[in-house]
Amino acid sequence: MVGKSRKAARDDGLERTDNNMELSSWPQIAAINQKNYYTDYLKRDDQSLAFRLQNEEARSKMTKAAKDRDRALATAKTSEPAAEAEAEADEDAKMEDTEEAPAEAAGSKVIVIHIGSQNLRIGLSSDALPKTIPMVIARKSATSESEDQEEPKPKRLKRDDDSPVEPEKSFGSEWSAQFNRMSADLKVHMRQNKRRMLPNSKEMVVNYNRRTAPEAISEHNDPMRVDWTELSDPPPEYIVGQAALRVPDLSNPRYKLYWPIQNGWCNERDYKSKRMLFLDISLILEDAIKTHLGLTSKKDWPQYSCVFVIPDLYEKSDVTQILEMLMREFSFARTCFIQESLAATFGAGFTSACVVDIGAQKTSVCCVEEGMCIENSRVNLKFGGRDVTEAFIKMMLHDHFPYAEMNLWQRHDYLLAEELKKNLCTMNEGSVSPQVFDFHLRVAGQDTRKYNFKAYDEVHLAPMGYFEPTIFDNEHKVDARRTLIERSKDIYDGQLNDPVSAAQSEILSALAPPLPSDDKTNGDEPAEPSDVQATPSKPQHPSAVSKVQEAEATPRSSVAGSPAPEAAGTPQAGGAGTPAVKDKESAEKEKAPRPPTVDERDDIIPVYPLDSAILTSIAHAARSDEKKMRDFYGGIMVVGGGSLTAQFHQFLEERLQALRPGFAKEIMIGVPPRDLDPQVVVWKGASVFGKLSGTNDSWIGQLEYDRLGHRLMAYKCMWAY
Structure with missing residues (x-):
């Protein structure tokens, strides 16, 4: 056919007759060669929306800077008439104004929010100090919180005829025994330190308090009288902040106080719905922004950015809800998150430290190194300054406090108790008299x-x-947990994806209750040791360092018939069939605490001695690196309102040195520099973080959030979200 003419092709019957028409109007796509098939779709970071927007913003800034530079060079080389020169000068002035605006907005257009169990700290990033507002809201109700509770706080025992018992017995024999033991230990310690003390000091205090009568003072003679909140007509539906604490208990109509954050997590015990819980949080934040920051019009809020402080061991469902609130309800232009311990190092100017944050109802410990929180060192304990307040009132009532009717459910008694604790409590043994x-x-x-x-x-x-x-009242701290807010789960495999910490898991394992005697487990699973206690009453709990020391000191079992191990009183996992002779590895497994299951984690109250928790955190952060361990021991920084107790830093330093005598010279407790209030160090660090507009890539904008939602957190957070 090749080279044949059309006539020859027609003679041979090979003439083309299809008019060059395709068989179909659909485009014909060649099949993919399966042997050499490759794509990089969504395999590079620069293909995601978050990074593309960052690159576009950087490119637009670079283009604008180049145009401004070219305009300045052209203006310098050409000589124009005076009118044109003045016009260009005006244009340059306008350009300078626009250039100065972002620099000014970096501080004055950023709102920094740090919420806690007791207080909210909020302010602009350009402010020197934040505004502190009680994290409470009072809502209209049929009864107040003191009328709702049948038992006073602290709870006292009663006789069968509902008559009160003696103050020494009103809190139970177990609590009284622990209080008396702590008092006896303090006397021994003071004698060892050569401190003078009277032998009958306790009797003197009890006898004095028994016979003391109050003195009445008329209101007009009281220079420090309280200005109680006066209700308007008609009364408001809710009252926020300090004014809520000053509403009388017997007001008309009644108001009930709600604390949306309790023990460092959302208060699911006092709320009946998740919507009302986060509504109260938004109302408190909205009132603070309008009242204390002066931003009364919501139309101005889209011009502002927000830096929000979250705990080190956060819960993703809470963070997701907060992000939606800030972007949807408050309509902030940008939002970013920072962890508490990292913010504390920003505020103090430290590059690495072991941050101990003692709040009102939560104490957190975390080691920070080079601008990152070490994940396995994070510890979250559920006690704080308010527990100290309640324990102090219980001890005073135990010793015949003259105001025996004190009830912390009543607002005036709660404010009085906080004032007494702040003025009287001390860790200085020289003041004990x-x-x-x-x-x-x-x-x-x-x-x-x-x-x-x-x-x-x-x-x-x-x-x-x-x-x-254990001297604290830890009975109701996990009540109603997970009733409103479920755990965050992975959408693909259904696994829990909340952050975990090896140090926190070790503490929960030490606090986990022992296995019941009728449990039957496989022979290869470790049995529950008898020395694991359900309450941290002694400081000799297993830590990452002590477990290594115990493992090294564990003798190898003999091949011959050996006596039962120390944990023989505990039912063995294998029952009668368990061999008495075990090798060293199995003995160490038995000695290790049983790790709690996922369901048990929410039932265990993490109350653990603070000094042991600090050592556990540092041990997991250093990971047997002695140099790192010494650096963290020498860089312990205590922040938070709970650290304001007199001589607390010196006392904590002595406790740590007694537990780790080998590192006694390195252990040092630091304080925030420049006499900064320990309560505002975290907020101050977040405000510094908010000013880093040029190097901070963790901002979440409205366009990004509209398209990707909370999935952006995986790209935007500086840590592994």
Whole structure:
């Protein structure tokens, strides 16, 4: 056919007759060669929306800078008439104004928010200090919170005829025995330190408090009288902040206080719906922005950015809800998150430190190195300054406190108890002696009453609860947990994806209750050791360092018939069929605490001695690196309102040195520099972070959030989200 003419092709019957028409109008796509098939779709970071927008923004800034530079060079080389020169000067002035605006907005257009169990700290990034507002809201109700509770707080025991028992027995024999033991240990310690003390100091305090009567003071003679919140007509549906705490308990109509954050997580015990819980949080934030920041019009809020502080061990479902609130309800232009311990190092100017944050109801420990929180060092304990307040009042009532009717459910009693704790509690043993104090009880609609009382070792033993947390009331801290907010789960495999920490898991394992005697497990699973206690009453809990020391000191079992191990009192996993002779590895497995299951984690209250928790955190952060361990021991920084107790830093340093004598010279407790208030160090660090507009790539914009939602957190967070 090749080379044949059309006539020859027609003669041979090979002439083309299809008019060059295709068989179909659909485009014909060649099949993919399966042997050499490759694509990089969504395999590079620069293909995701978050990074593309960052690159586009950087490119637009570079283009604008180049145009401005060319314009300046052209203006310098050409000589134009005076009118044109003035016009260009005006244009340059406008350009300078636009260039100065972003620099000014970096500080004055950024709102920094740090919420806690007791206080909210909020302010602009350009402010020197934040505004502190109680994290509470009062809502209209049929009864107040003091009328809802049948039992006073702290709870007292009663006889069968509902008559009160003696103060020494009102809190139970177990609590009284622990209180008396702590008091006896303090006396021994003071004698060892050559401190003088009277032998009958406790009796002197009790006898004085028994016979003390209050003194009535008329309201017009009281210079420090309280200005209670006056309700308008009609009364508002809710009251926020300090004004809510000043609403009288017997107001008309009644108001009930709600604390949306309790023990560092969302308060699911006092709320009936998740919507109301986050609605109260948004109302408190909205009132603070309008009242204390002066941004009364919501139309101005889209011009502002927001830096929000979250805990080190956060819960993803809470962070997701907060992000939606900030982007949808508040309509901020940009939002970013920072962890508490990292913010504390920003505020103090440290590159690496072991941050101990003692709040009102939560204490967190985390080691920070080179601008990153070490994941396995994060510890979250559920006690704080408010637990010290309650323990202090219990101890005072135990020693015949003259105001025996004190009930922390009542607002005036709660404010009085916080004031007494702040003024009296100390960790200085030199201040432990029978001393006379006084306070004024101010109740709405009643005359002021002045009480005189004596206190002895209660002022020291109450903050000692940080190191012996079983003296606190830990009974209801996990009530109603997971009733409103479910755990965050992976959408693909259904696994839990909340952050975990090896240090926190070790503490929960040490606090896990022992296995019941009727449990039958396989022979290869470790049995529960008998020395694991359900409550951290002693500081000898297993830590990452002590477990290594115990493992090295564990003798190898003999091949011959050996006596039963120390944990023989505990039912063995294999029952009668378990061999008595075990090798060293199996013995160490038995000695290790049983790790709690996923369901048990929410039932275990993480209350653990603070000094042991710090050592556990540092041990997991250093990972047997002695140089790192020494660096963290020498860089412990204590922040938070709970650290304001007098001589707390020196006392904590002595406790750590006693537990780790080999590192006694390196252990040092630091304080925030420049006499900065420890309560605002975290907020101050977040405000510094908010000013880093040029190097901060963790901002989430409205366009990104509209398209990707909370999935952006995986790209935007500086840590592994």
